[in-house]
Amino acid sequence: EVQLVESGGGLVQPGGSLRLSCAASGFTFSSYWMSWVRQAPGKGLEWVANIKQDGSEKYYVDSVKGRFTISRDNAKNSLYLQMNSLRAEDTAVYYCARGRGSTVTKSFDSWGQGTLVTVSS
Amino acid sequence: QSALTQPPSASGSPGQSVTISCTGTSSDVGGYNYVSWYQQHPGKAPKLMIYEVSKRPSGVPDRFSGSKSGNTASLTVSGLQVEDEADYYCSSYAGSNNWGVVFGGGTKLTVL
Numbered sequence: 001e002v003q004l005v006e007s008g009g010g011l012v013q014p015g016g017s018l019r020l021s022c023a024a025s026g027f028t029f030s031s032y033w034m035s036w037v038r039q040a041p042g043k044g045l046e047w048v049a050n051i052k053q054d055g056s057e058k059y060y061v062d063s064v065k066g067r068f069t070i071s072r073d074n075a076k077n078s079l080y081l082q083m084n085s086l087r088a089e090d091t092a093v094y095y096c097a098r099g100r101g102s103t104v105t106k107s108f109d110s111w112g113q114g115t116l117v118t119v120s121s
Numbered sequence: 122q123s124a125l126t127q128p129p130s131a132s133g134s135p136g137q138s139v140t141i142s143c144t145g146t147s148s149d150v151g152g153y154n155y156v157s158w159y160q161q162h163p164g165k166a167p168k169l170m171i172y173e174v175s176k177r178p179s180g181v182p183d184r185f186s187g188s189k190s191g192n193t194a195s196l197t198v199s200g201l202q203v204e205d206e207a208d209y210y211c212s213s214y215a216g217s218n219n220w221g222v223v224f225g226g227g228t229k230l231t232v233l
Contacts, residue, residue: 035221035222037167044124044210044224044225044226044227045159045167045210045212045224045227046224047212047221047222047223047224049221050220050221057220059219059220059221060219060221061219061221062219095166095167100169100172104220105214105221105222106153106155106157106172106173106214106222107155107157107169107172107173107212107214107222108157108159108167108169108222109169109172109178111166111167111168112166113166114166
């Protein structure tokens with residue numbers, strides 16, 4: 001069974017930093033593109049970033065470019081999101097999601113339960 | 122990259138059919154056959170219901186179907202059941218715009 005378990009969320013002040021982690025199990029992690037998708041309270045879904053199987057390609061939504069960094073450790077079956085210069089508008093539940101298929105992500109076939117990030121003073 | 126446009130709400134009675142639309146542009150929905158639909162119950166993670174416009178993942182009932190015409194995609198839920206009440210989000214691959222995915226704003230489906 002595919003499992004994705006996020007951790008690392010919490011309350012942080014504007015301008016602060018946070019690192020999210022996602023532990024994957026039940027599938028060959030190194031064979032899939034992985035992504036972070038977020039959902040602000042009461043709002044819709046927003047794709048944040050994705051990363052290729054070997055980490056050689058990374059893409060970001062414009063609003064987080066230069067502030068967030070996606071990375072992965074295939075030996076540890078783990079995905080990460082380093083978030084710097086956080087803003088109030090980054091407040092959301094952050095989901096780790098697996099891309100369906102082996103090419104650049106076009107849909108997400110497995111999701112974690114999410115971790116809440118709150119940016120507030 | 123602008124979000125795709127969905128109606129905020131839709132409704133139907135048990136056993137009826139309902140269709141939810143998702144409008145984008147030629148740079149996303151109209152440019153690729155990579156439209157997906159997700160179901161999200163309150164407090165839960167999204168679940169993939171349709172991918173590549175009309176394909177269903179294993180385990181998704183065939184009551185759920187997808188289609189596309191031009192820049193507009195649609196999700197049809199036939200034979201509505203109480204458990205279908207949820208938020209539904211469409212998404213589309215955005216290609217060279219950002220090499221990612223753009224989502225719709227979501228539609229709250231109410232089963233009356």
